[in-house]
Amino acid sequence: MGDVSRxxxxxxxxxxxxxxxxxxxxxISFVPGFLLGMVVxxxxxxxxxxxxxxxxxxxxxxxxxxxxxxxxxxxxxxPDLNVVIDYEPSVVLTLALVCSAFTADYLRAGINxxxxxxxxxxxxxxxxxxxxxxxxxxxQALRAVVQPMTSLLIALMLSTSLASQxxxxxxxLTALVSKIxxxxxxxxxxxxxxxxxxxxxxxxxxWAGATLEKKARILR
Amino acid sequence: xxxxxxxxSTVGALAxxxxxxxxxxxxxxxxxxxxxxxxxxxxxxxxTIASSTWASKIKQAGTLRLGGTQTSNLxxxxxxxxxxxxxxxAGLAQLVTxxxxxxxxxxxxxxxxxxxxxxxxxxxxxxxxxxTYSITPARAxxxxxxxxxxxxQAGVLVKANNKVIQSYNDLAGKKxxxxxxxxxxxxxxxxxxxxxxxxxxxxxxxxDALRQGRVDAYVTDYTLLLNALSxxxxxxxxxxxxxxxxxxxxxxxxKGSDGVAFVNAFLKKLEADGTWAKLWTISIxxxxxxxxxxxxxxxx
Amino acid sequence: MSRPLEDILFGAPxxxxxxxxxxxxxxxxxxxxxxxAGIVFRFHAAxxxxxxxxxxxxxxxxxxxxxxxLLGTLASSAMAAAIxxxxxxxxxxxxxxxxxxxRWPSIALIEFLRxxxxxxxxxxxxxxxxSAGIKLSTYWMLTLPISLSTAAVVAxxxxxxxxxxxxxxxxxxxxxxLTEAQVFFLVVFPQTLRYIIPALVAQLVIVVKxxxxxxxxxxxxxxxxxxVLIANYHALVPVYLVVAALYCxxxxxxxxxxxxxxxxxx
Numbered sequence: 001m002g003d004v005s006r007x008x009x010x011x012x013x014x015x016x017x018x019x020x021x022x023x024x025x026x027x028i029s030f031v032p033g034f035l036l037g038m039v040v041x042x043x044x045x046x047x048x049x050x051x052x053x054x055x056x057x058x059x060x061x062x063x064x065x066x067x068x069x070x071x072x073x074x075x076x077x078x079p080d081l082n083v084v085i086d087y088e089p090s091v092v093l094t095l096a097l098v099c100s101a102f103t104a105d106y107l108r109a110g111i112n113x114x115x116x117x118x119x120x121x122x123x124x125x126x127x128x129x130x131x132x133x134x135x136x137x138x139x140q141a142l143r144a145v146v147q148p149m150t151s152l153l154i155a156l157m158l159s160t161s162l163a164s165q166x167x168x169x170x171x172x173l174t175a176l177v178s179k180i181x182x183x184x185x186x187x188x189x190x191x192x193x194x195x196x197x198x199x200x201x202x203x204x205x206x207w208a209g210a211t212l213e214k215k216a217r218i219l220r
Numbered sequence: 221x222x223x224x225x226x227x228x229s230t231v232g233a234l235a236x237x238x239x240x241x242x243x244x245x246x247x248x249x250x251x252x253x254x255x256x257x258x259x260x261x262x263x264x265x266x267x268t269i270a271s272s273t274w275a276s277k278i279k280q281a282g283t284l285r286l287g288g289t290q291t292s293n294l295x296x297x298x299x300x301x302x303x304x305x306x307x308x309x310a311g312l313a314q315l316v317t318x319x320x321x322x323x324x325x326x327x328x329x330x331x332x333x334x335x336x337x338x339x340x341x342x343x344x345x346x347x348x349x350x351x352t353y354s355i356t357p358a359r360a361x362x363x364x365x366x367x368x369x370x371x372x373q374a375g376v377l378v379k380a381n382n383k384v385i386q387s388y389n390d391l392a393g394k395k396x397x398x399x400x401x402x403x404x405x406x407x408x409x410x411x412x413x414x415x416x417x418x419x420x421x422x423x424x425x426x427x428d429a430l431r432q433g434r435v436d437a438y439v440t441d442y443t444l445l446l447n448a449l450s451x452x453x454x455x456x457x458x459x460x461x462x463x464x465x466x467x468x469x470x471x472x473x474x475k476g477s478d479g480v481a482f483v484n485a486f487l488k489k490l491e492a493d494g495t496w497a498k499l500w501t502i503s504i505x506x507x508x509x510x511x512x513x514x515x516x517x518x519x520x
Numbered sequence: 521m522s523r524p525l526e527d528i529l530f531g532a533p534x535x536x537x538x539x540x541x542x543x544x545x546x547x548x549x550x551x552x553x554x555x556x557a558g559i560v561f562r563f564h565a566a567x568x569x570x571x572x573x574x575x576x577x578x579x580x581x582x583x584x585x586x587x588x589x590l591l592g593t594l595a596s597s598a599m600a601a602a603i604x605x606x607x608x609x610x611x612x613x614x615x616x617x618x619x620x621x622x623r624w625p626s627i628a629l630i631e632f633l634r635x636x637x638x639x640x641x642x643x644x645x646x647x648x649x650x651s652a653g654i655k656l657s658t659y660w661m662l663t664l665p666i667s668l669s670t671a672a673v674v675a676x677x678x679x680x681x682x683x684x685x686x687x688x689x690x691x692x693x694x695x696x697x698l699t700e701a702q703v704f705f706l707v708v709f710p711q712t713l714r715y716i717i718p719a720l721v722a723q724l725v726i727v728v729k730x731x732x733x734x735x736x737x738x739x740x741x742x743x744x745x746x747x748v749l750i751a752n753y754h755a756l757v758p759v760y761l762v763v764a765a766l767y768c769x770x771x772x773x774x775x776x777x778x779x780x781x782x783x784x785x786x
Contacts, residue, residue: 013557017596026625029597037786043599044526045525045526046526046530047526047530047533047541047545047571048541048544048545049545050545050548050549050552051545051548051552053550056770058769060674061768062766064725064768064771064772064775065729065764065767065768065770065771066728066729066730066732066767067729068729068732068733068743069763069764069767070764071745071759072743072760073760073761073764075759076425076428076756077430077756077757077760077761078425078434079432079434079653079759080432080566080568080756081562081563081568081757082566083564084432084433084434097548097734112524112525114523114525116523116528119525119528119529120528121615122550123529123530125526129529129530132450132529133529137525145592154635158635158636158637159637160627161637161639162639162641167418173640174558174637174639174640174643175645177640177644178643178647180402181643181644181648182335182647185651187644187647187648187651188651188652189356191643191644193645194640195632195636195640198635199631199632199635199636199638202631202634202635203635214651271653287738288750290747290751291571291748291750291751292746292751297751297752298751299752300581300582300585300748300749300752300754301579301581330658330738330740331735331736331738331740331744332738333735336646336737339646339650340604340738341663342650342651343646343650343655343656344655345614345655345657345658380739422747424747424750424751428756513545
């Protein structure tokens, strides 16, 4: 315990900064990733075979590619195609793309829980398909997927550790632990503090998700 | 002649030669000459090995666990077609292997980066590290060094059309790449404190960053930069002359190991019988257009 | 089986709607093809279609080299997955145990391993443990943290499956006089497996993805071999593209295989 307090005395503010950076990366990757996933899901519903095919390939690629491989491709290979993206946007882009693929998958499963009868009823009321999607299908699908989306958000938060693999401006928690462990002997306390921060954040998100799920869940 | 003056004249030679893009894809190493040189290296007798616990352990294990690079053009590049690594560091490593085990190929290779070099020795993942490894007091606290077997200074590499940066003095406010865990960050902190530093895990990644325009300059060991120039695509140039303290390259060994004395004795042997000079010619001299062989640094 | 939603939404279109759909499909296809052409052109403009960047892929030595890397990836993944499945079961039993002294530490351990990034655990094995005197081999420095991290997730997957088994099964088994252990291992757990195979396979895919961090501990796997090829041929884009495709293919194959394994469900 003495080690930890000494560590916090030396590195306390740096740890807080790293925690905020982790949170920041999580949020700015999740929002576009989630929105993009929703767009992909809706587009996949349209009866346009070429579009469905391309989007299915998109989802399969970004679900199966290791995030580190994708990040390295964006940071180191894309510039050879004359597309130079700075480090922080590269990390955000990587996380958002992967998040969108998983979101599309989960939303699709959520849509499958909606009884077909509702859509038939809406059609017989004269509603246009796009209106049905936005007014009937999507709201219920979103309410049905709160639990897997919570897990996805936690996984995304843990994936921000990727930023330690490129010359990122600023250190998030994992990069900070690696630096402290290399420069000093305080590796174990640093790891304990970082782990505590990650676990606490994850539990917070899980609690928020569970509360949201109870309110939003549709009992059929 | 000292290595310093050799480097200066090498640059001059290169400047002339690269103008004619003779080395379109870099002069590949003379594999036959390299393999022949390693094959005729000395082999230690039982008594010499027995005098060192480090060497005895390796002899007993039957393989030498080596930490090095496979992606450094002049020092150690793996040819994936025949599975052999060749270069100045690779040659020394294979000569040491042959010295202890009788066969230069009996090593087990682990790829290290500039930030994992100490840790693999501390973790006992490897027996020795040969990877353009500069001897610094900070590192000497965690591990031991044999050698030095080469010296270099720092240099600044910029794109050929960059007229703004003429030396390390012009780096203020510019983006400079360097290798994480190398002497680069300290040198930049001392000579160009106002530069925006980006640290990369390997030499190749830093070179690519320069080529792709992510950074304005790359500061690292001068010899590694000659590496880049030897590829002769003509779009990089050295800004200014080598600067900073003489950077000795050493062979990393576990802390306090008696392998230090063993390897130092072997290095002196190589330097005395001309193998060091021949290795330099094959791996560096012929490929950078320099004919004057430098004298190796003195070993304490 | 009810029809998928989009069939209900867009099924039975009028001839007018059909014509419109066909036209829009055509436009969509044209736009996508233009996009693809644009990407190929970008490759060409950047000089990435030059033969020297791709010709080494025609040599069997290149593929043999990549295959070696892939083998390293699979060797670590297979072991990590096997350990995770077994260790996950141990954690599950602890999690479901009656005595609080067993249950609470299990919950804490599961939350701890689930709640920290695998990369952080890998760094700990590489940088921190050795100074505490624990020196693992390179292989285990990668495989152990991945297996621990995955075991915790697997334990939760098992738990979800156990909770999904109908209560009646446990009651009937108990009324037949089976012991708690027999109830769990003979009746509940086998049925759990049928529900959770897709989730377990998803974890296997994550294990394969985690092995790409091998270079952090200097373990030789596919990413590392890719870097050697790049250093030899300076073909950043082609090599990384091919390696990314290899990873996608391997993971896709694993996911596909699970669809075959997923047997009949209640």
